[in-house]
Amino acid sequence: MLKKVLAVLLSANMLFAMPAYAAGEEWDGSDLEPLKIGMITQLTGPNSFGGYEYKQGAELALEHWGGAINGREIELVFADGPTQDAVISEFERLYDDGVRYFISGYGCIADRSIAAMVDEMQCMYLSLAWDADLLQGPSDYFFRGGANVTAFGRETMNAAIGLSEEYLGIPADELKVAMVYTTRLNHVADPIKAQAEEMGVEIVYDGGYPNETTEFTSIVTTLMNTEYDVLIPIQGAADGAPFQKKMAELNYTPPLTVAAGCYYDTPNFADLGDDITDGVMSLSYTTPSMSEDAAPGITKMSEDYEAKHGWKPLAHALQAYGGMEIYFKVLESLDPATWDDPKVVTDAMKEFKADYGELVWYWGIDFDELNDNKKAEQYLINQWVGGELHCVYPDFLATSEAVVPWVD
Amino acid sequence: MPRCSSCCIERGDVLVTLTAIISYIVNGILMGGLYGLTSAAWSFQCGALKFANFAYGACIMFTMYLTYWPIAMWGWPLPLTIVFVLAFNVVLGWVMRKTVLRPNNRNTQILCTMGLQLIIINLANFFFTSYPRDFGLLEKRFYFTENISIGLTQLFCFVLSGAILIGFQLFLNKTWTGRAIRAVVQNRDVASLMGVKSERILDLAFSISYIMIAIAGIMLMTMFTVDPNFGTTWQSYAFIICISAGIGNLYGAFLSGLIIGVVSSLIKGIVGPFYHDPILYAMFVIILLLRPYGIFNKAENVARTI
Numbered sequence: 001m002l003k004k005v006l007a008v009l010l011s012a013n014m015l016f017a018m019p020a021y022a023a024g025e026e027w028d029g030s031d032l033e034p035l036k037i038g039m040i041t042q043l044t045g046p047n048s049f050g051g052y053e054y055k056q057g058a059e060l061a062l063e064h065w066g067g068a069i070n071g072r073e074i075e076l077v078f079a080d081g082p083t084q085d086a087v088i089s090e091f092e093r094l095y096d097d098g099v100r101y102f103i104s105g106y107g108c109i110a111d112r113s114i115a116a117m118v119d120e121m122q123c124m125y126l127s128l129a130w131d132a133d134l135l136q137g138p139s140d141y142f143f144r145g146g147a148n149v150t151a152f153g154r155e156t157m158n159a160a161i162g163l164s165e166e167y168l169g170i171p172a173d174e175l176k177v178a179m180v181y182t183t184r185l186n187h188v189a190d191p192i193k194a195q196a197e198e199m200g201v202e203i204v205y206d207g208g209y210p211n212e213t214t215e216f217t218s219i220v221t222t223l224m225n226t227e228y229d230v231l232i233p234i235q236g237a238a239d240g241a242p243f244q245k246k247m248a249e250l251n252y253t254p255p256l257t258v259a260a261g262c263y264y265d266t267p268n269f270a271d272l273g274d275d276i277t278d279g280v281m282s283l284s285y286t287t288p289s290m291s292e293d294a295a296p297g298i299t300k301m302s303e304d305y306e307a308k309h310g311w312k313p314l315a316h317a318l319q320a321y322g323g324m325e326i327y328f329k330v331l332e333s334l335d336p337a338t339w340d341d342p343k344v345v346t347d348a349m350k351e352f353k354a355d356y357g358e359l360v361w362y363w364g365i366d367f368d369e370l371n372d373n374k375k376a377e378q379y380l381i382n383q384w385v386g387g388e389l390h391c392v393y394p395d396f397l398a399t400s401e402a403v404v405p406w407v408d
Numbered sequence: 409m410p411r412c413s414s415c416c417i418e419r420g421d422v423l424v425t426l427t428a429i430i431s432y433i434v435n436g437i438l439m440g441g442l443y444g445l446t447s448a449a450w451s452f453q454c455g456a457l458k459f460a461n462f463a464y465g466a467c468i469m470f471t472m473y474l475t476y477w478p479i480a481m482w483g484w485p486l487p488l489t490i491v492f493v494l495a496f497n498v499v500l501g502w503v504m505r506k507t508v509l510r511p512n513n514r515n516t517q518i519l520c521t522m523g524l525q526l527i528i529i530n531l532a533n534f535f536f537t538s539y540p541r542d543f544g545l546l547e548k549r550f551y552f553t554e555n556i557s558i559g560l561t562q563l564f565c566f567v568l569s570g571a572i573l574i575g576f577q578l579f580l581n582k583t584w585t586g587r588a589i590r591a592v593v594q595n596r597d598v599a600s601l602m603g604v605k606s607e608r609i610l611d612l613a614f615s616i617s618y619i620m621i622a623i624a625g626i627m628l629m630t631m632f633t634v635d636p637n638f639g640t641t642w643q644s645y646a647f648i649i650c651i652s653a654g655i656g657n658l659y660g661a662f663l664s665g666l667i668i669g670v671v672s673s674l675i676k677g678i679v680g681p682f683y684h685d686p687i688l689y690a691m692f693v694i695i696l697l698l699r700p701y702g703i704f705n706k707a708e709n710v711a712r713t714i
Contacts, residue, residue, distance in 0.1 A: 045533070045537060045538050048539075206680070208682040209676070209682065209684065212637070212640065214632050214633065214638070217431075217439075218674075218676035218681070219676055219677075219681055221435075222677050225425055237540045238635050241542065242632065245542075245546060249559065250549070268539075273544075
C-alpha cells in the first residue's frame with residue numbers, strides 16, 4: 001500500500017515539475033564544460049571586412065544573451081578561412097578540438113563541401129550560404145538559415161519594378177533595364193533576367209563582361225547612348241570601383257541605379273566619395289538600418305555594435321547575429337546536459353519555429369524537409385546618402401524616404 | 409538621342425551612333441598605346457633577348473603595388489617613389505637573370521618563370537592583401553565634342569609609349585651598349601671573340617627591360633585598380649600583341665597594340681562586352697594560322713622562335 005502511495009506521489013510530482021524543466025527554468029548547466037560553437041570566416045584576404053563583421057556580429061549576439069544559456073557557458077571559436085581549402089582544414093581542426101556546432105562565416109565558400117561531410121561526422125552546421133541548390137537531400141545535421149541567390153536575383157528585378165512604378169511612374173511592361181555585370185556573377189544575373197522576362201520588363205542592354213575587365217570606357221559610352229530607366233550593376237570591388245570611376249570621369253549618371261548587393265553594400269563603395277555614391281540604391285538582405293517596429297531589438301543591436309567597434313554594423317554582422325540567435329533559442333529549449341549530443345540539438349532545430357520579426361534579423365524560421373529555412377525571403381533596398389546606407393524600401397521595413405530621382 | 413539610318417547601328421534598343429563609334433576608336437587607340445607600352449618589354453625580352461619571361465604580368469602588378477604602397481600608405485613623395493620603383497625593378501631584373509633565367513634551356517626558363525609568377529602573386533597577397541587598391545584619382549578628360557573625349561593620362565601614356573619605343577630603338581642602334589646587346593643576341597660566340605662580355609651585356613639588357621616594366625607599372629597605377637591577379641590579363645594581352653606583331657618587332661608590337669586596343673574597344677561597344685574575349689582570342693588564332701611569323705614580320709616561324 002505504501003509503495004502505491006509513494007508511486008502516485010512521485011508521478012504527480014514529476015507531472016507538475018515537467019513544464020518547469022521544459023521551460024528551462026530549473027536547468028543549471030553552470031558546472032558543465034562550456035559549449036563550443038565554431039565559425040570559420042574570412043579574417044584575411046579581400047573579404048576580411050565581411051569576415052570580421054560576421055565575427056563581431058556573433059560575439060555581440062553572445063554578449064546580449066549574457067554569455068551563457070541555461071547556465072551553461074557558450075564559447076565561440078573562430079578560425080580564418082580565406083580559401084575553400086583553408087575552411088575545410090580549419091573545420092577538421094576544430095572538429096578534432098571537440099567543436100560539434102558550427103555556423104558558417106562570411107563567403108560560405110566551403111559550405112557545399114561541408115554539407116557532404118557533417119552527417120558522417122555527426123556535427124551540426126548552420127549555413128548562411130546563398131546557394132539555392134546547396135541542399136541536395138535530407139540531412140540530420142546540415143541546415144540552411146539564410147536567403148538564397150535565386151530569390152535575391154528575382155527580388156532585385158522586383159525592386160527595380162516597384163521603385164520605377166512608385167517614383168518614376170513607369171509600369172513594368174514599359175520599363176527598360178540595363179545590366180552591367182562580371183560574368184563571375186552570372187548566377188546572380190540569370191535570375192534577374194528570368195524575372196524580367198516573366199514580368200514583361202525589357203533588358204535593353206545586357207552588359208556581361210569577362211571577369212578580368214578593368215577598362216570600362218566602351219561600356220560606359222554604350223550606356224550613354226542607350227535609352228533605359230534603371231541600371232542594375234552586379235559587381236565586385238575590382239570591377240565595380242573602376243566602372244563607377246569611369247562613369248564619373250565621363251560625367252555620366254544613370255537615371256536610377258539599383259545594384260544587386262555585392263560591392264554596392266560594402267563600406268568600400270563609400271570610399272568612392274559622396275559625389276559618386278549618393279543616391280545609389282542596392283538590394284540587400286535584411287540590414288541593421290531597417291525599422292525597429294518590424295524588427296524589435298535592431299536598434300539596440302546596431303547601437304551596441306557601433307559603441308563597441310566605432311562604426312555601424314552591416315548586413316553581414318546582422319546575419320551572424322541572427323544565426324547565433326537561432327542556436328541560442330534552440331539550446332534554450334533543451335537541458336544543457338543533453339547539448340553534447342548533436343542529434344538532440346538538431347532534432348530540436350528541425351522543430352524550431354519563429355515568426356517574422358521574432359528574431360532581431362526580422363526573418364522567421366521554418367525549416368522544410370531539406371532543412372532549408374522557408375522564412376528568409378524578405379529583402380530590402382538601401383540608398384546611399386552621405387556615406388551611409390538608409391533603408392528605403394519596402395515601406396514596412398523602411399526608415400527613410402527614397403529620393404528618386406536623386407538630386408544633389 | 410538623334411537617330412539616322414546612314415550613320416547609326418541599332419542593336420536592339422542600343423543605338424550605336426557615329427559619335428559613339430568615333431569615341432570607341434579614339435579611346436581604343438589610346439588604350440592601344442598602353443598595350444604597346446606594357447608589351448614592349450616582353451617583346452624585347454622574349455623576342456630580342458630570347459628569354460621566355462612568364463612572370464612578366466606579375467612583375468607589372470608588383471610594380472603597381474610598389475608604386476601605390478609608399479605613396480598611399482607611407483606618404484612618400486612621387487619622385488622618391490619613382491626612384492625606388494626603378495631601382496627595385498633593375499635589381500629584380502638582374503636577380504631574375506642570375507637565377508631563374510640562368511639556364512639557357514627555354515623549357516626550364518618557361519617553367520621557372522611560371523613558378524616565379526605564382527610566387528610573386530602570393531607575395532602580393534601576403535604583403536598587400538588581395539583587396540583591390542587604387543589612388544582614387546579621377547582622370548581628367550579633354551572633350552573634342554560633347555560626346556567624344558579622351559583621358560589625359562591615357563594620352564600622356566600614349567605619347568610616352570611612342571617616345572620610349574623610339575628612344576629604345578635609338579639606344580639599340582646608336583650606342584655602343586645597344587650595339588653590343590644586338591651583337592650578343594645575334595651571335596654570342598662571335599661577340600665574345602670581339603671583346604664583348606656577353607654575360608654582363610645580357611644582364612644589363614635584361615635589367616634595362618625591367619626599367620620599361622617599371623614605367624609601365626607606374627603609369628598603369630595612375631589609371632587602374634590593382635589586385636594580385638591584375639597582371640594576368642595584361643600578360644595575356646602582351647602575349648597576343650607580341651605574337652601577332654611578330655616576336656621581337658618593337659614597332660610592330662606598338663602597332664599591334666593599337667590594333668588590339670581599337671578592336672577590343674569596338675567589340676565591347678558594338679558587339680557587346682560578353683563577346684570580347686572569344687572574338688579577340690579567335691582573331692589571335694586566325695592570325696597565327698595565317699601568318700605564324702606575325703603581321704609585321706617576314707616569313708619566320710614564331711612558334712619555333714619561342
